[in-house]
Amino acid sequence: MRLTQVSNNKVFDGLHQQYQHFSSTLDCQMQFAVFLPPQAEVKPVPVVYWLSGLTCSDENFMQKAGALRMAAKLGIAIVTMDTSPRGEGVADVEDGAYDLGLGAGFYLNATQAPWVAHYQMYDYVVKELPELIEAHFPVNDQRAISGHSMGGHGALVIGLTNCERYSSISAFSPICHPMSSPWGQKAFTQYLGDGVKKWQQYDASLLLANTEALIPILIDQGDDDPFLDMELKPESLLKAIETRDYPLILRMQSGYDHSYYFIATFIEEHLGFHAKHF
């Protein structure tokens, strides 16, 4: 598979690089970014896959989260990707809404026209991207997954449905029960149609209630987040595990909102959490 390098910058003795490639899963050109810590010069390192939220590209996290110093110290690679397929011929909404279409792939495999042709972000994140990363970069097969908001939903769903592939999951302000949130209902109706069975495959609260694997999860949620009550609903995750002992830590953080300022405040603790479980 051909990779075209878009940028290459030294940072904290490691490298931040961006690449473009043709994705056969999404049937379009995609861009991703990788941070390689200095330890990757001498041995393969573990990887945290970061899934961003609505409107983001590979750049938001790398530029705003302040994660790279700690990733360099811990010897962890970080991979970020776009939040939807892009380019000519890729379906989008006509009203310019930010919560559907471009920048809003919801990390699922669409089944409905016109989205089905390109919106296959679940398979891209689970299969194609890690295969590409593991073939071209000095990383080992230890993986963790993390994300924010729509990306927190993606991290929970992908981690919970692929427990053998990831050693831990973390999330900031995730959409925890998309079947009961306006963002989730809009996206699932468009991408998946009306069938409740298909929706259930992508609802973290339902998946958590039914999983037998005990993959460790850390979630931070600001209590001053404007999306908390309507869209995010972290209490539904607690309800899903109320009758058993599941290794989920949900921290309500006083005064924090939905922004990357919040993520920057706690990202080092998330990297430490993943490092402990590699």
Ligand SMILES: N[C@@H](CCC(=O)N[C@@H](CSC=O)C(=O)NCC(=O)O)C(=O)O
């Ligand atoms: N008014 C915002 C709405 C979109 C937004 O808040 N996006 C968040 C993720 S929300 C859930 O998935 C985000 O990460 N934005 C990018 C950033 O760098 O902060 C808008 O249009 O951006």
